[in-house]
Amino acid sequence: MQRKFKRQISSLSQIFSFVSEFLTSYQVDESILFSINLAIEELFTNIVKYNRTTNSDITIDITKVEEKIIAKVIDHNCDEFDVSKTQEVDITRRLEERKVGGLGLHLVKKMVDDIKYEYSNGESRITFTKNLE
Amino acid sequence: MFDVKILENNNIEFSGRLDATQTEQAEKILEQVNTSCTLDMKSLEYISSAGLGILLMHQKRLKDAGHAFRLINLNKHVRDVFMLTGFDQIFEIM
Numbered sequence: 492m493q494r495k496f497k498r499q500i501s502s503l504s505q506i507f508s509f510v511s512e513f514l515t516s517y518q519v520d521e522s523i524l525f526s527i528n529l530a531i532e533e534l535f536t537n538i539v540k541y542n543r544t545t546n547s548d549i550t551i552d553i554t555k556v557e558e559k560i561i562a563k564v565i566d567h568n569c570d571e572f573d574v575s576k577t578q579e580v581d582i583t584r585r586l587e588e589r590k591v592g593g594l595g596l597h598l599v600k601k602m603v604d605d606i607k608y609e610y611s612n613g614e615s616r617i618t619f620t621k622n623l624e
Numbered sequence: 625m626f627d628v629k630i631l632e633n634n635n636i637e638f639s640g641r642l643d644a645t646q647t648e649q650a651e652k653i654l655e656q657v658n659t660s661c662t663l664d665m666k667s668l669e670y671i672s673s674a675g676l677g678i679l680l681m682h683q684k685r686l687k688d689a690g691h692a693f694r695l696i697n698l699n700k701h702v703r704d705v706f707m708l709t710g711f712d713q714i715f716e717i718m
Contacts, residue, residue: 503645525670525701532672536644582710591681594709595673601708 495548498539503532506551513553519560519623526602527553527560527621533595534564534574534617542569558623559604563616571610574617575600628653631664639667642675650675654682659691666697671705683715694718 492513496502507528514524531551538549550565580597600606605620626646627639630653642650663679679695686693694716698706706712 500644503643529672532643586714591677
């Protein structure tokens with residue numbers, strides 16, 4: 492199932508409805524739904540916040556293959572930025588050393604089973620997999 | 625749907641889903657807190673990094689002012705997010 496969403500944070504409610512609509516038919520566990528919603532929110536908001544060179548809609552594609560949910564977040568007319576290779580966050584830092592921000596992609600990498608980035612002809616494609624078992 | 629309430633004892637309650645569209649609403653209430661405070665999260669179903677950012681900002685502010693900011697009743701999923709980010713070590717969670 493694939494849909495395009497306007498490049499704005501307020502698209503999130505439509506995105507969550509879209510994800511629920513797809514996943515309810517498979518009766519997935521609540522923790523899986525939580526992880527998928529969180530990963531998609533973080534990837535989508537990251538694109539909206541940091542890629543301001545275009546007004547293109549952002550495509551989200553979600554599918555089930557065997558016992559896996561595979562989701563893609565696809566940006567168009569954009570620069571390359573490999574989200575799978577961002578610097579590790581040191582989560583052992585004390586409160587005084589912590590800065591606001593930077594945790595979104597860290598959470599995505601912790602909550603999904605695989606993440607892959609591809610870039611070609613101005614199109615950025617982030618694919619993540621969440622195992623159902 | 626996200627909601628935030630100030631309770632009678634000046635503590636705060638979050639409920640629903642704290643995603644990136646709702647941080648302003650949380651911020652409006654948290655910025656009014658100028659004393660030690662407990663945030664009850666028993667009805668909070670979801671939190672993303674946007675919500676964590678707001679909590680971190682106010683935890684720093686309150687601690688600098690000598691106040692405690694405690695979190696109570698986190699559900700399993702929200703607690704997992706705190707553990708994965710190390711926030712369970714920088715917040716007082718009961």
